[in-house]
Amino acid sequence: MTPSIALDTASTLRTYIDNATTRDKPALPGAIVHMVDKNNNKVFTYASSRAAQLSENSIALVHSLTKMVGAIAFMQLVEQGLAALDDSSVIEKVLPELAVKQVLTGYDNIGKPILVGKVGDITPRMLMNHTYGGGHSFFNPLMKKYMQDGWEKRNEVADPHQTILDAPLLWQPGTHTNYGQGFDWLATLIERLTNKNLATLLEENIFGKLGLKRLDFEETYGGDITTRPESKDLFLAEEFKAARWDLYRHWPTSPGETGARESVSGGQIPYVPAGNRTRCKHGGYCAFVYYPVTA
Structure with missing residues (x-):
């Protein structure tokens, strides 16, 4: 029954x-x-x-539940002795773009940003618990003002790669919790430490080993997990090992290819290919999940 x-x-x-x-x-x-x-x-x-x-049966973008996959991938490196949660030197050596960032504290009387030097180091743990000092422009007025010049083309949606590179820190590392791009930096850290493409690494070390044969990781926009879970599977940590997801690809697979993905209402959302531009590796969002009805 x-x-x-x-x-x-x-x-x-x-x-x-x-x-x-x-x-x-x-x-x-x-x-x-x-x-x-x-x-x-x-x-x-x-x-x-x-x-x-x-x-x-609707397809929904589950955004930051993708952080589960990024976290598992990095913790596997910790298990293997290739990284440590509190090792700040790995950020300095492997993510120099992040290590040299300054902290935005405000604006002077003519609107010029006030940037001060970073005090203290950033660790992988800080990237994972949102204390590394960064933050999204849409949550933080200081950051949005900083990115205001050319905002239509320079924001986390239109050009996430360049936006993350351009954005300063908003707090000194380890002093404040704010929802930011830590997992995107973490994904880049994983690639550089392993010298492997993120999609390949996830397939070899997570999806393949768990028998998730019908789950995929799409990179064209920066790393989207596209999935169709079977009847009883949920995108939750405790169900991750038991899940068997049927691939539902929303994005084209190669730069320059055009296409569209379905929205939750069943309509088509136009796809803008990234071309050959350097891509941001989204370790923290962009998962899609589809829940079919059971008989």
């Missing part, structure tokens, strides 16, 4: 979700809800949205 929840409980849950997503002023723009029991059997699935055509 297929595990399930009581019919009246399921009905109550659907009403609750609809009330949160379909009112004139919804609390949520949309929701795709899956519930599993302790054995990872899916017992409830439902999708609801006022604005978008969501279903249980």
Whole structure:
């Protein structure tokens, strides 16, 4: 017998979700809800949205859940003795672009940025726990003002690679927690330490060893995980080893190739190829996941 929840409980849950997503002023723009029991059997699935055509089968960008993969990849290097969480020298040697960054503290009376020298060192642990001193422009007005010149073309979406290179620190390392680009730097660190392409490394050391034969890592825009999980699998740390995901490719595979990916509403989002420009390795976001309905 297929595990399930009581019919009246399921009905109550659907009403609750609809009330949160379909009112004139919804609390949520949309929701795709899956519930599993302790054995990872899916017992409830439902999708609801006022604005978008969501279903249980919709594809959703799960953004920073991708950090799980970047963290596993780096911790494997720690296990192998190739890196250490608190070794600041590896940042200086392997990520010199990051090691020399200054700290933006404000602006003078004519609007010129005030930059001071970095005090203290950055460690891989700081990259992983968001304390290395960096931050996104869309969370931090100081950074957005700094990047304002040519903002339309110089931001984390339009040109993440150059934006991360250009952005100063906002705090001294280890003194402040802020959601930033630490995992993007971590992904570059992994590549340089191993002298391997990130996609190849993930396939060899994580996906292949776990038997995730139908999961892929797409690099054209900078490293997007594109997946179609099977009926009972979730993109959660505790389910990672058990997951078997069916590939759903959204992005073209080679520079210069054109194409599109599907949005959560089923429409097509135009793809702009990166060409041969040096790509930022996104170790911290850009995962896609698709939840099919079970019979």
